[in-house]
Amino acid sequence: MKxxxxxxxxxxxxxxxxxxxxxxLVIEAGELxxxxxxxxxxxxxxxxxxxxxxxxDSGRITIAERDITDLAPKDRRVAMVFQNFSMYxxxxxxxxxxxxxxxxKMKRGEIDRTVREVAALVNIDHLLERSVxxxxxxxxxxxxxARAMVRRPEVFLMDEPxxxxxxxxxxxxxxxxxxxxxxxxxxxxFVTHDQEEAMTLGDKIIVMNNGDIQQVGRPHEVFFGPRNAxxxxxxxxxxxxxxxxxxxxxxxxxxxxxxxxxxxSLPARFHDGLAAMAGNRxxxxxxxxxxxxxxxxxxxxxxxxxxxxxxxxxxxxIFVRAAEQLFGVIVDAQESLAVGAPCRxxxxxxxxxxxxxxxxxxxxxLTK
Amino acid sequence: MxxxxxxxxxxxxxxxxxxxxxIAPVLAGSITAFKPQIIWVSSPPxxxxxxxxxxxxxxxxxxxxxxxxRNSLIISIGSVAVALLLGVPAAYAFARFRFRSSKxxxxxxxxxxxxxxxxxxxxxxxxxxxxxxxxxxGLRDTFPGLIITYQTFLLPLVIWMMRGYFxxxxxxxxxxxxxxxxxxxxxxxxxxxxxVFPGIVATAILNFIFAxxxxxxxxxxxxxxxxxxPMTAGTYIVxxxxxxxxxxxxxxxxxxxxxxxxxILRRQLVKGLTFGILE
Numbered sequence: 001m002k003x004x005x006x007x008x009x010x011x012x013x014x015x016x017x018x019x020x021x022x023x024x025l026v027i028e029a030g031e032l033x034x035x036x037x038x039x040x041x042x043x044x045x046x047x048x049x050x051x052x053x054x055x056x057d058s059g060r061i062t063i064a065e066r067d068i069t070d071l072a073p074k075d076r077r078v079a080m081v082f083q084n085f086s087m088y089x090x091x092x093x094x095x096x097x098x099x100x101x102x103x104x105k106m107k108r109g110e111i112d113r114t115v116r117e118v119a120a121l122v123n124i125d126h127l128l129e130r131s132v133x134x135x136x137x138x139x140x141x142x143x144x145x146a147r148a149m150v151r152r153p154e155v156f157l158m159d160e161p162x163x164x165x166x167x168x169x170x171x172x173x174x175x176x177x178x179x180x181x182x183x184x185x186x187x188x189x190f191v192t193h194d195q196e197e198a199m200t201l202g203d204k205i206i207v208m209n210n211g212d213i214q215q216v217g218r219p220h221e222v223f224f225g226p227r228n229a230x231x232x233x234x235x236x237x238x239x240x241x242x243x244x245x246x247x248x249x250x251x252x253x254x255x256x257x258x259x260x261x262x263x264x265s266l267p268a269r270f271h272d273g274l275a276a277m278a279g280n281r282x283x284x285x286x287x288x289x290x291x292x293x294x295x296x297x298x299x300x301x302x303x304x305x306x307x308x309x310x311x312x313x314x315x316x317x318i319f320v321r322a323a324e325q326l327f328g329v330i331v332d333a334q335e336s337l338a339v340g341a342p343c344r345x346x347x348x349x350x351x352x353x354x355x356x357x358x359x360x361x362x363x364x365x366l367t368k
Numbered sequence: 369m370x371x372x373x374x375x376x377x378x379x380x381x382x383x384x385x386x387x388x389x390x391i392a393p394v395l396a397g398s399i400t401a402f403k404p405q406i407i408w409v410s411s412p413p414x415x416x417x418x419x420x421x422x423x424x425x426x427x428x429x430x431x432x433x434x435x436x437x438r439n440s441l442i443i444s445i446g447s448v449a450v451a452l453l454l455g456v457p458a459a460y461a462f463a464r465f466r467f468r469s470s471k472x473x474x475x476x477x478x479x480x481x482x483x484x485x486x487x488x489x490x491x492x493x494x495x496x497x498x499x500x501x502x503x504x505x506g507l508r509d510t511f512p513g514l515i516i517t518y519q520t521f522l523l524p525l526v527i528w529m530m531r532g533y534f535x536x537x538x539x540x541x542x543x544x545x546x547x548x549x550x551x552x553x554x555x556x557x558x559x560x561x562x563x564v565f566p567g568i569v570a571t572a573i574l575n576f577i578f579a580x581x582x583x584x585x586x587x588x589x590x591x592x593x594x595x596x597x598p599m600t601a602g603t604y605i606v607x608x609x610x611x612x613x614x615x616x617x618x619x620x621x622x623x624x625x626x627x628x629x630x631x632i633l634r635r636q637l638v639k640g641l642t643f644g645i646l647e
Binding site: 013051052053072074076078080082083084089090099100103104144 | 466538540541543544545546547548549550551554558559562563
């Protein structure tokens with residue numbers, strides 16, 4: 001079902017800053033939307049307002065054209081999975097899954113059928129008689145998923161459900177959530193601070209910071225076309241190399257960027273955005289994957305020395321000291337260099353990002 | 369952590385000495401309760417004798433001990449029930465909601481426990497008199513009168529202990545139930561209370577022991593109709609003599625339920641006692 005947030009504001013008494021600052025958002029029916037941001041950015045508060053666990057100070061929330069802003073949580077036809085809670089400890093797995101069905105006074109036989117059906121969907125049908133002490137963390141979170149599904153909600157809300165699990169389990173459950181989403185076709189809203197989780201899960205990513213929505217887009221849009229310096233920095237690991245710089249007019253009509261210790265020529269795609277920016281301070285950025293090691297000197301190259309090498313598996317993250325700056329560079333493990341090795345970095349114009357240092361907005365006026 | 373043997377021995381010596389200090393008088397008294405009247409206060413004390421139940425028979429039946437036992441049970445159980453009924457929801461509110469001066473209120477509640485009973489007892493007596501003469505509401509020498517008065521001391525303990533139990537549970541537990549179709553009260557009843565049930569038991573016992581042992585307020589506010597066991601213990605100390613055997617028989621009747629409850633539930637009691645206070 002389509003979820004619509006309009007001018008949503010939430011303040012907490014102990015803070016003068018709004019936790020959620022007048023946000024507007026459309027989540028289409030059947031979409032898996034991920035709210036992504038650092039802790040305290042308002043993503044969980046937003047989710048809790050959709051669930052009805054927090055009351056917004058102003059604004060409206062509608063699900064499938066139905067205004068639910070003032071409804072009690074139980075009447076919203078949503079389900080929620082929490083980070084730090086998965087199973088009611090006094091009930092076994094079966095009773096946990098049946099619990100939401102008792103609220104709607106379902107008949108016993110129907111409850112039994114539904115519980116077994118849903119348990120099978122999340123592969124816990126063999127655990128139904130187990131107590132909370134006899135299930136692992138991953139299994140408990142599956143119970144939470146089953147309990148969420150059992151009432152066939154219009155919207156699934158997930159508040160960092162995987163954060164308390166170990167890495168391997170997290171990846172496994174992530175895939176299952178994706179599969180559940182595809183099988184049920186229900187709208188999912190998933191909150192996480194883990195940008196990798198957001199990229200792999202989301203049809204749509206909503207990046208939040210300080211109570212504001214920074215950018216909404218498909219994973220690739222957010223990764224390759226960050227609208228501002230915050231999104232550029234937050235999305236992607238290892239994070240983007242960023243340096244402060246000043247834009248200068250070139251005699252030939254182009255622009256050069258003066259960075260600490262070196263300068264670069266800026267490609268034509270920036271020219272529109274830079275029209276009124278000559279002499280202004282900007283933030284330049286390039287992702288570690290976009291930097292190439294080259295043998296010959298040339299335009300937009302700096303030479304330096306490897307200072308640190310982190311093995312990531314098939315690829316290495318090397319840190320290169322060049323022009324007194326430290327650059328993170330991703331290279332294939334076969335081409336990796338040893339600490340102390342001299343090298344030359346090339347920054348491809350097509351992969352550069354530029355942000356206005358004043359408002360941190362991207363100077364590539366892409367899609368707005 | 370490994371404790372060196374010398375320290376361990378030292379600790380045990382201290383613990384044994386302290387235990388002796390506590391147990392010895394109780395033991396000496398309890399033995400006296402089984403002595404026939406003739407050797408209650410023989411000097412030197414008689415250690416070998418044929419135990420008798422005549423003291424118990426005397427205090428329990430001749431002196432109507434069973435009535436006072438019944439009164440004590442009514443007052444203690446009634447007080448604990450009322451304190452739980454009011455205190456558990458209050459504790460939940462304190463644990464989950466932030467409202468104006470909630471912190472100050474909690475501190476005020478604990479300060480109530482520090483007041484000596486006499487500071488409370490006399491004003492209560494005065495209030496009961498006013499109510500009786502002014503409005504015709506008789507609370508002196510009634511069970512409700514004592515049960516209400518005891519709330520001054522029981523409610524703070526219930527609220528502090530139970531708040532500790534509630535605060536330990538993730539709020540997501542009720543929130544989950546609320547999203548799944550229940551009201552907050554429904555979630556409290558079906559999800560939270562079953563989880564904190566052991567805590568409720570520990571709280572109930574601790575409060576029961578307080579009400580059961582209480583002497584001073586009962587002395588001021590109770591009367592012929594509502595005398596409690598601790599009050600009657602005093603009646604065996606008369607001007608001319610102390611009826612040692614009878615006095616200790618009453619004492620044993622008073623101690624028995626406390627000791628039994630403590631032994632059965634000592635684990636929950638320790639947990640209950642350290643809860644909340646250690647925050």
